Amino acid sequence: xxxxxxxxxxxxxxxxxxxxxxxxxxxxxxxxxxxxxxxxxxxxxxxxxxxxxxxxxxxxxxxxxxxxxxxxxxxxxxxxxxxxxxxxxxxxxxxxxxxxxxxxxxxxxxxxxxxxxxxxxxxxxxxxxxxxxxxxxxxxxxxxxxxxxxxxxxxxxxxxxxxxxxxxxxxxxxxxxxxxxxxxxxxxxxxxxxxxxxxxxxxxxxxxxxxxxxxxxxxxxxxxxxxxxxxxxxxxxxxxxxxxxxxxxxxxxxxxxxxxxxxxxxxxxxxxxxxxxxxxxxxxxxxxxxxxxxxxxxxxxxxxxxxxxxxxxxxxxxxxxxx
Amino acid sequence: xxxxxxxxxxxxxxxxxxxxxxxxxxxxxxxxxxxxxxxxxxxxxxxxxxxxxxxxxxxxxxxxxxxxxxxxxxxxxxxxxxxxxxxxxxxxxxxxxxxxxxxxxxxxxxxxxxxxxxxxxxxxxxxxxxxxxxxxxxxxxxxxxxxxxxxxxxxxxxxxxxxxxxxxxxxxxxxxxxxxxxxxxxxxxxxxxxxxxxxxxxxxxxxxxxxxxxxxxxxxxxxxxxxxxxxxxxxxxxxxxxxxxxxxxxxxxxxxxxxxxxxxxxxxxxxxxxxxxxxxxxxxxxxxxxxxxxxxxxxxxxxxxxxxxxxxxxxxxxxxxxxxxxxxxxxxxxxxxxxxxxxxxxxxxxxxxxxxxxxxxxxxxxxxxxxxxxxxxxxxxxxxxxxxxxxxxxxxxxxxxxxxxxxxxxxxxxxxxxxxxxxxxxxxxxxxxxxxxxxxxxxxxxxxxxxxxxxxxxxxxxxxxxxxxxxxxxxxxxxxxxxxxxxxxxxxxxxxxxxxxxxxxxxxxxxxxxxxxxxxxxxxxxxxxxxxxxxxxxxxxxxxxxxxxxxxxxxxxxxxxxxxxxxxxxxxxxxxxxxxxxxxxxxxxxx
Numbered sequence: 001x002x003x004x005x006x007x008x009x010x011x012x013x014x015x016x017x018x019x020x021x022x023x024x025x026x027x028x029x030x031x032x033x034x035x036x037x038x039x040x041x042x043x044x045x046x047x048x049x050x051x052x053x054x055x056x057x058x059x060x061x062x063x064x065x066x067x068x069x070x071x072x073x074x075x076x077x078x079x080x081x082x083x084x085x086x087x088x089x090x091x092x093x094x095x096x097x098x099x100x101x102x103x104x105x106x107x108x109x110x111x112x113x114x115x116x117x118x119x120x121x122x123x124x125x126x127x128x129x130x131x132x133x134x135x136x137x138x139x140x141x142x143x144x145x146x147x148x149x150x151x152x153x154x155x156x157x158x159x160x161x162x163x164x165x166x167x168x169x170x171x172x173x174x175x176x177x178x179x180x181x182x183x184x185x186x187x188x189x190x191x192x193x194x195x196x197x198x199x200x201x202x203x204x205x206x207x208x209x210x211x212x213x214x215x216x217x218x219x220x221x222x223x224x225x226x227x228x229x230x231x232x233x234x235x236x237x238x239x240x241x242x243x244x245x246x247x248x249x250x251x252x253x254x255x256x257x258x259x260x261x262x263x264x265x266x267x268x269x270x271x272x273x274x275x276x277x278x279x280x281x282x283x284x285x286x287x288x289x290x291x292x293x294x295x296x297x298x299x300x301x302x303x304x305x306x307x308x309x310x311x312x313x314x315x316x317x318x319x320x321x322x323x
Numbered sequence: 324x325x326x327x328x329x330x331x332x333x334x335x336x337x338x339x340x341x342x343x344x345x346x347x348x349x350x351x352x353x354x355x356x357x358x359x360x361x362x363x364x365x366x367x368x369x370x371x372x373x374x375x376x377x378x379x380x381x382x383x384x385x386x387x388x389x390x391x392x393x394x395x396x397x398x399x400x401x402x403x404x405x406x407x408x409x410x411x412x413x414x415x416x417x418x419x420x421x422x423x424x425x426x427x428x429x430x431x432x433x434x435x436x437x438x439x440x441x442x443x444x445x446x447x448x449x450x451x452x453x454x455x456x457x458x459x460x461x462x463x464x465x466x467x468x469x470x471x472x473x474x475x476x477x478x479x480x481x482x483x484x485x486x487x488x489x490x491x492x493x494x495x496x497x498x499x500x501x502x503x504x505x506x507x508x509x510x511x512x513x514x515x516x517x518x519x520x521x522x523x524x525x526x527x528x529x530x531x532x533x534x535x536x537x538x539x540x541x542x543x544x545x546x547x548x549x550x551x552x553x554x555x556x557x558x559x560x561x562x563x564x565x566x567x568x569x570x571x572x573x574x575x576x577x578x579x580x581x582x583x584x585x586x587x588x589x590x591x592x593x594x595x596x597x598x599x600x601x602x603x604x605x606x607x608x609x610x611x612x613x614x615x616x617x618x619x620x621x622x623x624x625x626x627x628x629x630x631x632x633x634x635x636x637x638x639x640x641x642x643x644x645x646x647x648x649x650x651x652x653x654x655x656x657x658x659x660x661x662x663x664x665x666x667x668x669x670x671x672x673x674x675x676x677x678x679x680x681x682x683x684x685x686x687x688x689x690x691x692x693x694x695x696x697x698x699x700x701x702x703x704x705x706x707x708x709x710x711x712x713x714x715x716x717x718x719x720x721x722x723x724x725x726x727x728x729x730x731x732x733x734x735x736x737x738x739x740x741x742x743x744x745x746x747x748x749x750x751x752x753x754x755x756x757x758x759x760x761x762x763x764x765x766x767x768x769x770x771x772x773x774x775x776x777x778x779x780x781x782x783x784x785x786x787x788x789x790x791x792x793x794x795x796x797x798x799x800x801x802x803x804x805x806x807x808x809x810x811x812x813x814x815x816x817x818x819x820x821x822x823x824x825x826x827x828x829x830x831x832x833x834x835x836x837x838x839x840x841x842x843x844x845x846x847x848x849x850x851x852x853x854x855x856x857x858x859x860x861x862x863x864x865x866x867x868x869x870x871x872x873x874x875x876x877x878x879x880x881x882x883x884x885x886x887x888x889x890x891x892x893x894x895x896x897x898x899x900x901x902x903x904x905x906x907x908x909x910x911x912x913x914x
Contacts, residue, residue, distance in 0.1 A: 030787075031778025037391060037469070038785045038816055041799065041809040044472040045816045051467055082383045082392065085531050093552040156596055163597035164590060169375050169555055169581045265586045268594070270553025274586040278380055281748070283778055 007307055011300040018296040019289060023068065026285045027061050033081040033283045055081055068286060077293070078286025082279070087290040091272065095294055097166060098264065098271035102256050104187060105194035109256075110249070113199055114238075117206025121214060122233045132207070136200035144197040144259050148266040151189045161188045164268030190260075190267045197259050198252055205248050209241035216240060243314050250306030254299040358440035359422055360567045367568045368885045368904025373579045376897065377591045377600045381553065381584040385539060386530035387510035388460055388468045396508075397894050398582055401558055402444070403510030404542030404565070406435055406454065407503045411890035411898035414698075414802050416503045420449070420511060420542060420565070430498035430846045435506075437489040442563035443513045444546035445537070451485045456514035456521075458483045466526055473505055481505075498844045500851055501803050513540045532556075544575040544901035555583040566901055576904035580897075595879060596621070602880040602887070604896045607751070608682040611877040618879075628876040628889035630686050630694040633798035635755060637671070637743070637869040639664060641820040642788040643828055654741055654791055657733060662721035664866040666714040669707060670762050676872045680754045684877060688870035690859045691810075695873075695891040696802040698848070701856040704863045711765050718766065731767035740769040741791040744783060747774035749796075755871055756794045785822060794871070795819070800893060804842060804855045811839050811858060820867040831865050 034052050037043045052058055056067060068078045076086035083090055120129040155163035162168070166186050167179075213219060214237050222232050264273030272291055279287035382395040387403050390396050408419040418424075421435040441449040461468045462480045474481050479496035486492055495502060516538065520529040530539055536547040542565065545558035558580045566574040583600065585591045592610045595603045596617065606614065606625065614625045639658040645651055657663045673687035686693060689707070692700045707713070722734040731739040743756045756772040763770045770792070775783075783790045797817070799806045809815035813827040813836050827833035835858055842854040862868070878889045878896050883906040889895045897903075 029779075031776075031780075031782040035778050035781035035785060039781065039797070040469075041797070041807055041815070041817045042473055043391075043469050043816075044475075044809075047467065047469060047472055048816075050464075054467060083531070084384060084389060084527060085533075089533070097553065152593060156593065159597070163593050163599070164585070165583065165594070165599065166554055167551075169557075169583055169599070170373050266590075268585050268590045270551075270584070274381075274553065274584075277586065281777070 003311060004308070007304055011304065014300060015293060015296050019068075019072075019293055020065070022289050022292040023065050023285070024061070026283070026288055027064075029283065031283055032057065033285070036282070055079065068289065071286075072293075077290040080279075080284055080287045082282055082284045082287070087286045090275065090287065091290050091294055094270060094272050094275050097269065098257070098260055098273070101187070101190055101194065101264070101269060101271060102253065102260050105191045105198070105260070106253055106256055108191065109195045109198045109202055109252070112195065113202035113206055117203050118210050118233050118238055120203070120207045121210030121237075122229065124211065129207075132203055136203045139196055140200040142196075144193055144263060145266065147193045147196055148189075148263055151193060152267070155189060162186050163189075166270050190263050190269050193263050193267070194256055194260055197263075198256055201255075202248070202252065206241075206245060209244045210237055213237040213241040243310060246306045246309045246313060249309075250299075250303040253302035254295075257295055257298055358565070359438040360565055360573070361418065361422075361438070362571075363566055363568055363574065363902060365568070365886055365899070365902045367570050367572075368576045368902065369907050370572065370576050370578075370904070372577050372905035373581065374577050374602070374884075374900075374903065374905075375581045375583060375600045376602050376604065377585045377594055378582045379585060379588065379591060382532065382556065382582070384531055385534060385547065386527070387512065387541075388466060388470070389527045391469050393893075394582075394584075397897065398556060398558070399510065399541075400508070400543065400894065401545045401580060401897065401900055402539070402541040402543040402547065402561075405507055405509055405511065406437075407506035409504060409507040409801065409892065411892040411894070412888055414696075414892060416501075416507070419506075420454075421506070424503060426502075426846075430502070430844075431495050433493040433495070433502060434486070435491050435493065437491070438565060439489060441542065441565045443540040443542055444561040444563055445513070445516075445540035446563060447513060447515055447540065449511070449542065450488050451491050453514045454491055454511055455483055455485050456518060457509070457512040460512060460517070460521055460526055461509060463521075465524065466521075470509060474509070476502070498846060500805065500843055500845055501848075504801060504803055504805070507801075511542055516540055545577075545580055548579065553584065555581050557581045564901065568902075575901035577900070580900065595623070601884060602878065602896050604878060604894060606877040606879060608680065608684050608874070608877065611684065611879075612682055614879055622882045623879055624882055625877065625879040626887075626889050627684055628878060628895060629891060630873055631798065631876045631891055632693055632695050632800075632802065632873075633796055634688055634691045634693050634873050635752060635794065635796040635871045636688075636691065637667070637759060637871060638784075638793045638795055638819055639667075639869075640788065640791055640793075641828075641867065642823075643821055644823060645788055651789070651791055653737075657723075657739060657741075658792075660721045661865055662717045663723070664869065666717040666721070666766065667763065667768075668866055668869045669710050669714040669717070670766050670768075671759055671869070671871065672709045672762050673872055674709070676755055676758055679758065680751050681872065681874050684875040686873045686875070688873055690863055691797075691807075691868060691870050692859060693873040695876075699802060699804060699852065699855055701859040703856070704859055709762075714766055725767050729767045730769070738769065739767070740771075742771045742773045744773050744775065744780055744790040744793040745795070746777040746780045748777050751874070752794045752796060759794070784819065788822070802892070804839070804851070804858075808839060808843065811835050811862075829865075831861050832867075835861055 034048050037048050056064055071078045075088055077088040080087050080090055116132050120132040123129050152163055155161050162185055168182050219232060219237050222236055260271065261273035261276060263269065264271040265277050276288065276291040279291065378394045378397060380394045382398045383392050384390050384395050385399060387399045390399055404420050406419055406421040407416050407424065410417050420438055420441065422438045423436045425434045437451060443449060460466055461470045462474055476495045476499045477497040482494045484492045517526060517529060520526050532550050539547050544561055544564045546561045548559040549557045560575055560578050564574055568574060583594065585594060588607065591603055594600045611625050618624050640651055640655060641658055677683060677685045677687055690701060690704045694700055718731065723731055726732055733739060743759060745752045745756045747753065753774050760770045760772050784793060797810065809817045810819065812818060813824040813832045818824060821828055827836055838854045838858050842851045845851045845854065876889060876891055876895050880887045880896065885904045885906065886899060886902040888899060890898050
């Protein structure tokens with residue numbers, strides 16, 4: 001219990017720090033949301049000044065931060081200058097799409113990486129290991145941006161799958177099945193990029209954890225007892241290697257999230273990515289702070305879940321906590 | 324009933340529409356009785372079809388009073404109507420919700436007659452009270468509408484008086500040339516739906532994107548059907564729209580328009596290539612060239628609609644508010660010499676810019692007015708060809724000389740070096756700055772290109788004035804010189820070369836002030852043209868900004884789209900959305 005309370009308090013402090021840091025950095029960035037209006041010859045300086053005052057941008061930074069904290073406590077997370085609306089609903093509506101993307105890509109990446117990584121470790125220096133290594137190396141040196149552009153090129157050339165978006169605007173058929181099929185088709189390209197982008201790191205970590213586990217005396221003993229090799233790999237060695245892999249699961253969600261923001265922009269996926277990019281460029285301060293906070297929250301939640309799983313899986317951590 | 328054009332500016336009142344009173348049976352397609360519909364003279368099309376277009380960002384609001392961003396305005400323009408409209412193709416004003424208007428002899432009073440029997444898209448009737456309410460809302464300082472500034476004439480708000488249910492009188496504090504152009508894009512609001520919010524001081528928060536379609540009504544060809552966060556917004560045909568075609572069929576032809584949101588220009592082109600969208604509103608020259616090769620294979624066409632209103636220019640920092648000891652102030656000694664500015668202008672190869680940046684689809688400029696403003700451009704402004712020799716002579720006359728290694732030095736022996744600031748997000752302007760850098764090398768001038776993120780550039784130009792030179796671009800929303808008053812008046816917000824002048828810093832700026840103020844109150848277009856020609860001459864002589872190039876309007880659309888006529892004014896492609904139609908086969912297939 002102490003462990004969980006400690007984790008929770010750490011998370012609250014971490015999120016406070018993230019909010020203060022992102023808020024301060026954005027204030028220090030030159031330019032403001034209202035600068036673009038000044039380039040419009042039909043809007044007067046007085047109107048721009050009135051709008052700045054309306055949104056509280058004429059107040060000192062600390063005062064604005066306190067106001068934002070109050071607004072965050074109310075659940076609004078500040079007011080977007082561009083949308084003239086509370087930030088929280090804007091972000092949550094798009095975060096769902098981001099979560100759908102990463103929520104599919106993450107398990108898919110693990111489902112693919114786990115057997116390949118385990119077999120690579122079990123068949124060290126044989127063809128499956130070398131093949132896995134080669135694929136991981138190629139994917140590691142290929143930026144996600146290039147993967148995304150390659151898939152877009154393929155989509156345009158072959159028309160096998162959509163070249164962006166989340167749904168067809170003019171559906172050919174109606175009904176839930178047609179909608180799901182349409183969604184799956186639209187998910188194909190961004191999920192593929194995310195899966196391929198996260199595979200090399202997962203493969204290498206799984207392989208390395210498994211190699212360590214396979215060298216332990218109890219695995220050697222199990223082999224000498226004639227237990228089938230595949231059973232040793234997937235039942236005993238994998239369980240022994242699970243601790244570092246559970247930590248990796250939490251971190252892989254965080255890294256996948258940050259990659260997904262980029263992929264969303266390239267693949268026109270209506271998640272947090274396009275909103276965050278537009279808000280950064282437009283200096284829509286509270287939207288940026290809100291999106292950063294949400295990413296921070298995802299990271300905290302993911303690591304918390306992996307910590308809890310570790311707590312359950314690893315008796316050593318439980319012993320530490322009791323002590 | 325015939326045309327109701329009145330005196331005032333006859334050259335600007337030519338229109339492609341006539342006003343007719345059509346008695347007919349009530350149906351979704353045919354006009355209601357006693358409705359004074361506007362009959363379009365454009366070719367007759369086929370009803371039906373679903374048009375899909377892209378927007379480079381998601382609209383932020385559906386509220387015409389507070390909208391600022393281009394995407395919101397583009398959507399709102401489809402849902403709302405104005406009293407007098409600027410035809411984006413002819414660039415002239417034409418009757419819209421107002422069937423006619425009269426201008427008083429002194430030019431201070433505009434009496435507008437509303438079309439009778441019109442309805443908002445929810446079926447509620449339009450009357451003079453809606454117009455009165457709308458203008459009060461736009462003019463209310465507490466609402467902070469960006470359109471308020473347009474409705475201040477001589478610093479005073481336009482006053483409106485309701486004469487009867489169909490007649491309104493608009494009074495101006497001083498004569499204002501082409502005042503009827505002010506009515507364009509001032510969307511008329513339904514008082515019934517918005518008065519409560521206005522009285523509660525919440526008008527600016529209403530009609531956000533989450534508003535239910537039943538709560539939004541307008542007088543545009545389309546009305547809100549569905550908004551899906553981050554993905555698209557669909558408008559459906561307004562069954563009460565006030566325009567009909569020559570056969571008496573109520574417009575618009577299309578059943579629906581869907582705006583899909585894309586994050587950037589590349590995504591816009593990809594979705595068009597993939598066949599997800601039916602038209603693309605703005606193409607770069609590179610994308611135009613790429614799509615041109617594919618057009619026959621993919622049943623679409625790209626169009627070069629000719630010069631745009633965008634003018635790009637080199638700006639030398641002439642701000643007088645900088646501390647005398649600052650590094651920039653030292654360089655301003657060069658910038659303030661008109662011969663130096665003329666030499667820089669002569670050294671710039673505008674033709675190369677057109678060839679390399681716009682692939683020939685642009686126009687070199689020697690005045691900040693582009694050929695898109697065919698009436699206002701002063702064709703007598705000289706177009707001196709690039710001449711390094713001539714530029715060198717001017718620099719010599721100004722006291723500059725060259726060191727042994729060919730470096731240009733001023734009268735104190737200091738080498739002439741400066742940086743050119745530009746927005747990193749606009750690759751064309753970065754290329755312009757790079758070409759200028761290369762061109763100036765031939766004069767012995769060392770220029771460094773500094774590309775920053777757009778808002779950092781704006782911050783330096785408008786607030787800190789921390790720049791030496793900059794490549795910028797402006798695009799007016801209208802061809803009329805009044806839309807650029809803030810650029811040319813010495814006290815204007817966008818008087819870019821010296822922002823915040825309390826008084827004109829030079830005699831030629833004082834003359835520009837006088838000429839611009841005079842043209843503002845001169846009612847005869849030809850007399851205004853003479854005054855504005857003189858402004859252009861002064862700018863061409865003194866070069867406070869060095870005009871460079873203007874890109875053409877490049878767009879694309881599917882072959883099956885009828886009445887597609889791209890225009891120089893925004894929105895280039897959807898300005899006549901009510902008349903756009905798909906061929907019979909496409910419309911039937913979409914149904």
